[in-house]
Amino acid sequence: MATAATRAKDSDRNDTCQILDAALADGQLSAEEHRQRVAAATTAVTLGDLRALVTDLQTTDAPVQLPTLKTGAGRPGRTGWGVLAAGAAVMLVLGIAIGWGIYAGPGQSPLSSAQDPGAKPDGVAPLVLTPPRQLQSLGGLTGLLAQTKQKFGDTxxxxxxxxxxxxxxxxxDPNEPRQALRYTYRGGWGDPDTTSVSSDGRVVDLGKFNVEKITAVLHGAPETLGIKRNDINTVYLSIDPSKDTTAPRDSVTISIYVSGKFNNSGYIQLDPDGNQKEISYPS
Structure with missing residues (x-):
């Protein structure tokens, strides 16, 4: 049977750390006491040294138990936790304590079987981000305008x-009226860069149009312009302040541009309600 003077194995040190973890969990030890005792357990030489760290604890419900020691003389100078702690080398304990704080975290000893705190279940439900990505659709346009309003407070x-x-x-640009801020959306509005403001530029509500009607015209734009879908290079929608002097000053003009692979490009211009204003067919 082992005695207090028997040399401790790593498995004995690990068992002691698990008992100390359990004692911290059920309130027998403070975080500071736990940290000090774990630091001492990692450098303990004999089973008596380890036993001294848990003698004053209730260990019935601990996940493991230390081996029963044969009564006899322990290691000289190691008669209790107080003497053991006082005799520990300060720099060694400090180094282990720092390592403990970095690698283990509160309530988890470095020798515990679950050393990586990132491996623990955290109970946080996954949050799947679903921003609109296909923007030239009813859901895409509606979602883009919603993201714009959420980001800036308006459109x-x-x-x-x-x-x-x-x-x-x-x-x-709220800080410089002579320039503007240009944002790019790719699943979200990124950070802006600056650009100049044209002499006739003015601010309007760019979301003030019939989204469903504009989407329908957008879907049929290649056929309207007589461009085969296999020949399409780019399709884009441009929303700008209206230049119609008879329209309200905050009105917009919607332009749908379709460019082909063989310089066969054209555009459709609409009012906010989706009524056609102009069609420029490929030449």
């Missing part, structure tokens, strides 16, 4: 260009 700006999978929005 105003100098202009909005919408491609199939990204968009470009030009807004006022």
């Amino acid at each position: 105003t700006g100098y202009g909005l260009i919408i491609y199939s999978d990204y968009a470009i929005l030009t807004r006022t």
Whole structure:
């Protein structure tokens, strides 16, 4: 049978750390006491040293138990936890304590079987982000305008260009009225860069149009312009302040551009309600 003077194995040190973890969990030890005792357990030499660390604890419900020791003389100078702690080398304990804080975290000893805190179940439900990606559809346009309002508080700006999978929005610069901020959307509005403001530029509500009607015309634009779908290079939607002097000043003009692979490009211009204003067929 082992005695207090028997040399401790790593498995004995690990068992002691698990008992200390359990004692911390059920309130027998404070975090500081736990940290000190774990530091001492990792450098303990004999089973008596380890036993001294848990003698004053209730260990009936601990996940493991230390071996029963044969009564006899222990290791000289190691008669209790107080003496053991006082005799530990300060720098060694400090180094182990720092390592403990970095690698184990509160309530988890370095020698515990679950050393990686990132491997523990955290109970946090997955959050799947589903921003609109196909922007030239009813759901895509509606979602893009909703994301714009969520980001900026409104859908105003100098202009909005919408491609199939990204968009470009030009807004006022609150710190410099002589320039504008240009944002790019790719699953979310990124950080802006600066651009100049044209002499006739003005801010309007770029989301003030019939989304469903505009989407329908957008879907039929290649056929309207007589461009085969296999020949399409780019399709984009441009929303700009209206230049119609008879329309309300905050009105927008919607332009749908279709460019082909063989310089056969054209566009459709609409009012906010989706009524055609102009069709420019490929030449």
